[in-house]
Amino acid sequence: MADPPKHPAVSPIAAGLACRCPRCGRGRLFDGYLTVAARCGACGLDLTKADSGDGPAVFIIFILGFLVVPLALLLESLVAPPYWVHVALWPVVILGGALGLLRPLKGLLIALQYHHKASEGGAQSYD
Numbered sequence: 001m002a003d004p005p006k007h008p009a010v011s012p013i014a015a016g017l018a019c020r021c022p023r024c025g026r027g028r029l030f031d032g033y034l035t036v037a038a039r040c041g042a043c044g045l046d047l048t049k050a051d052s053g054d055g056p057a058v059f060i061i062f063i064l065g066f067l068v069v070p071l072a073l074l075l076e077s078l079v080a081p082p083y084w085v086h087v088a089l090w091p092v093v094i095l096g097g098a099l100g101l102l103r104p105l106k107g108l109l110i111a112l113q114y115h116h117k118a119s120e121g122g123a124q125s126y127d
């Protein structure tokens with residue numbers, strides 16, 4: 001009979017979007033805004049191997065591009081505001097969206113990497 005797992009199953013999506021440890025779902029994943037903590041404060045998982053690379057930025061570019069471009073075109077076609085409205089509005093929306101999405105998407109990608117045991121060349125293991 002196999003030993004029961006030491007840590008309960010945690011949804012990688014819930015843990016990642018909440019910026020929590022991908023193994024226990026309780027400890028904080030980040031030490032700063034985007035700096036990944038060295039270890040989980042709750043379960044001690046070594047997070048130094050976690051690397052999401054440019055993945056979160058790519059997803060944010062796609063998400064915000066799919067949202068902002070149609071919204072800008074819709075605003076222009078329906079209201080036709082002066083151009084300064086576009087100049088003032090869309091950078092704020094893009095910057096706010098990027099800063100708001102970056103942390104949860106980085107957490108999500110790290111949690112999904114941990115969940116699927118993904119690593120470069122399959123040579124690394126979190127455990």
Ligand SMILES: [Zn+2]
Binds near residue numbers: 027040042
């Ligand atoms: Zn943990």
